[in-house]
Amino acid sequence: MTFDNQKCKIKIVRNGPYLVTGNVPLSEKIIEPKGKSYEYEMGHSFHEAKEYALCRCGKSENSPFCDGSHEVSKFDGTESASREKYTDRASKQEGPNLDLLDDDRCAFARFCHREEGSVWELVDHSDNPKYREEAIKAASDCPAGRLVAVDKEGNLIEPNLEPSIEILQDPERRVSGPIFVKGNIPIESSENFTYEVRNRVALCRCGKSRNKPFCDATHVSVRYIDHM
Numbered sequence: 001m002t003f004d005n006q007k008c009k010i011k012i013v014r015n016g017p018y019l020v021t022g023n024v025p026l027s028e029k030i031i032e033p034k035g036k037s038y039e040y041e042m043g044h045s046f047h048e049a050k051e052y053a054l055c056r057c058g059k060s061e062n063s064p065f066c067d068g069s070h071e072v073s074k075f076d077g078t079e080s081a082s083r084e085k086y087t088d089r090a091s092k093q094e095g096p097n098l099d100l101l102d103d104d105r106c107a108f109a110r111f112c113h114r115e116e117g118s119v120w121e122l123v124d125h126s127d128n129p130k131y132r133e134e135a136i137k138a139a140s141d142c143p144a145g146r147l148v149a150v151d152k153e154g155n156l157i158e159p160n161l162e163p164s165i166e167i168l169q170d171p172e173r174r175v176s177g178p179i180f181v182k183g184n185i186p187i188e189s190s191e192n193f194t195y196e197v198r199n200r201v202a203l204c205r206c207g208k209s210r211n212k213p214f215c216d217a218t219h220v221s222v223r224y225i226d227h228m
Contacts, residue, residue, distance in 0.1 A: 008163050010181065010203075012213055014190035015077040017053040017066035018203065024185065025164040026052065026064075028228070033172055037114045038141075043169060044228065054165075054179060055226075058207035063226035064167045064179070079189055079212045085196050086145070098126035098135055099150040107178050107202040108217035109168070111141035119147060143168065143180040144215060145200035158199045167228075168202075176226040178202040178215035187213070 008022025020026075028043030052065060056077055059069035070077070082089055090101040100123045112119040114134045122135035139147040140159045143166075149157040161182040168177030180202055181187070187195045187203075195201075202215040206224035209216045218224075 008185050010185055010187045012056070012077070012079065012188065012190045013053075015075050016070050017056050018179070018213075019051065019053050020165065021051040022163075023048060023050050025162075027164070027166055028064075029166045029168055029180065031109060031168060031170045031172065031177065035115055037138075038109070038111050040166075043167075055205055056203075056207060056213070058205060058224055058226075061227045063176075063228045064205065075207060077190070077207075077212060079191075081195075081211045081214050083193065083195065086148070086198060090148070092150070093120060093123055095123035095125070095135075096127040097152065098123055098132050099152070100135070100139060101148045101150055101156070103146055105144050105146045105202075105211065105214060106217050107142075107144040107146075107215040108173075108220050109141075109143050109170075109177065109202070111143070112138050112147060114138050123149075143178070143200055144202040145198050161199055167205075167226075170220075173220055174223070174225075175219050176206075176224050176228075177219060179205050189213070 008024045011019040026046045030041040030043045032041050054064050055066045057070040057075035059073045060067045090103040093100040119138035122131045126132040136149045139149040163183035163185050166180040170177045184197050186197050203213050204215045206219040208218040208222050
């Protein structure tokens with residue numbers, strides 16, 4: 001079975017799950033420390049499916065899939081995230097040979113930290129080719145899409161990602177992380193509004209984000225653990 005790039009979509013059900021259509025590949029990834037930086041390791045794999053429903057309330061006993069717990073728990077999934085475009089929301093940090101856009105939409109995945117420093121420090125020293133490359137890597141690995149490197153011609157630098165969904169786990173923090181949506185998959189709100197299509201976004205699955213449907217790192221403070 002292959003995914004349908006023309007039909008892949010995530011539809012948010014009012015006070016319910018994320019309905020995924022189009023044979024979108026689903027897997028689990030583990031955030032693991034590597035020195036002062038981080039990397040993804042492969043976790044569980046899931047059978048391919050034409051469509052599936054992912055838990056949004058954080059209560060499912062069959063994570064990452066929905067089991068109807070949102071109805072029992074009276075889950076309030078009201079979406080409150082900004083509908084502005086990323087480039088309109090984001091602030092710009094200018095460096096000598098690279099700029100950085102940052103919209104503060106943090107999932108606390110920590111890929112913005114590298115051996116040579118944080119992405120913000122690296123941008124400040126981007127006249128050094130090594131630091132410039134590390135800054136691009138740090139920005140591009142951010143699952144929330146919070147950070148985007150920009151060259152001096154104004155071109156946004158994005159990794160080439162195929163449409164897929166990854167369920168993140170964060171054993172270092174002893175929590176389960178968000179849903180990493182990759183490769184420009186459209187996300188339609190419960191009010192039939194399509195959010196700006198982006199290469200990288202992180203969706204909340206603990207049910208507690210104050211910026212629904214997107215992750216705001218609340219899974220860390222509430223110590224969210226899924227039931228996979």
